[in-house]
Amino acid sequence: MQIVEDRIGAELFLSFLGVGGSSGMTLGSASAVLEDASGPFMLIDCGLDIPERHEQEYGCLPRAIFITHTHMDHVSGLEPLFYRAWFNMQKDGKPIELFVPAPIVPLLQQRMVTLPSPLAEGGVNFWDAFHLVPVTDGFWWHHLWFDVFPVRHHADHFAFGIRLAQHFLYTGDTRPIPEVLARLADSDEQIFHDCQPVGNPSHSGWNELKAEYSVKFLSKLILYHYGSEGNAEALLGEGATTAVIGHKYPV
Numbered sequence: 544m545q546i547v548e549d550r551i552g553a554e555l556f557l558s559f560l561g562v563g564g565s566s567g568m569t570l571g572s573a574s575a576v577l578e579d580a581s582g583p584f585m586l587i588d589c590g591l592d593i594p595e596r597h598e599q600e601y602g603c604l605p606r607a608i609f610i611t612h613t614h615m616d617h618v619s620g621l622e623p624l625f626y627r628a629w630f631n632m633q634k635d636g637k638p639i640e641l642f643v644p645a646p647i648v649p650l651l652q653q654r655m656v657t658l659p660s661p662l663a664e665g666g667v668n669f670w671d672a673f674h675l676v677p678v679t680d681g682f683w684w685h686h687l688w689f690d691v692f693p694v695r696h697h698a699d700h701f702a703f704g705i706r707l708a709q710h711f712l713y714t715g716d717t718r719p720i721p722e723v724l725a726r727l728a729d730s731d732e733q734i735f736h737d738c739q740p741v742g743n744p745s746h747s748g749w750n751e752l753k754a755e756y757s758v759k760f761l762s763k764l765i766l767y768h769y770g771s772e773g774n775a776e777a778l779l780g781e782g783a784t785t786a787v788i789g790h791k792y793p794v
């Protein structure tokens with residue numbers, strides 16, 4: 544049995560490994576790490592570049608991952624992570640905790656787990672390196688309860704956000720979700736939100752957030768998943784706050 548340290552009452556930070564959209568990699572795949580003074584304890588999303596970025600930043604593999612949805616810029620890093628985790632397990636014997644909203648477990652299976660033999664020598668399954676935890680309304684990790692909620696991205700119950708009450712709410716990829724923020728972000732939660740200067744059928748635009756969110760929510764937004772440095776400058780010019788890779792945001 545894995546013993547997890549109690550993080551209740553600890554000072555928490557959210558730090559981005561990548562802030563970019565799906566069409567470019569220079570800003571990194573959108574992904575963030577929840578950490579405290581003793582180090583990282585949960586990764587949110589795992590694009591192709593994220594395992595490498597996590598090891599460079601923290602010198603270790605993630606111990607736990609929450610997956611918001613199965614677009615490749617959010618899950619394709621699970622393949623390189625499988626190899627690192629599997630060979631790491633030969634030393635410490637622990638799989639990586641993988642929290643996945645239950646409606647998207649079949650999609651994750653289709654996209655990442657159908658190769659019959661991920662190792663050339665055989666004898667190993669993809670799931671041997673991960674401990675899958677299907678999630679409905681939320682989950683426990685380090686004695687903290689994380690709420691999980693559907694957002695608006697491509698289809699109903701296709702993408703999900705995550706919230707730690709009174710600490711933070713992370714939307715994942717989404718269109719504006721004022722009804723969700725009204726329910727889950729009216730305490731002191733810092734809000735990390737999908738945004739680029741102009742919206743589209745898949746993602747939020749700053750013009751749309753200004754139209755749909757109250758001043759109270761707009762003042763708590765830190766924006767990510769923008770397409771370029773130019774996008775970030777445009778958002779900053781509009782008075783928005785954009786996420787910066789490596790900065791530790793107190794939450």
Ligand SMILES: [Zn+2]
Nearest residue numbers: 612614696716
């Ligand atoms: Zn997406």
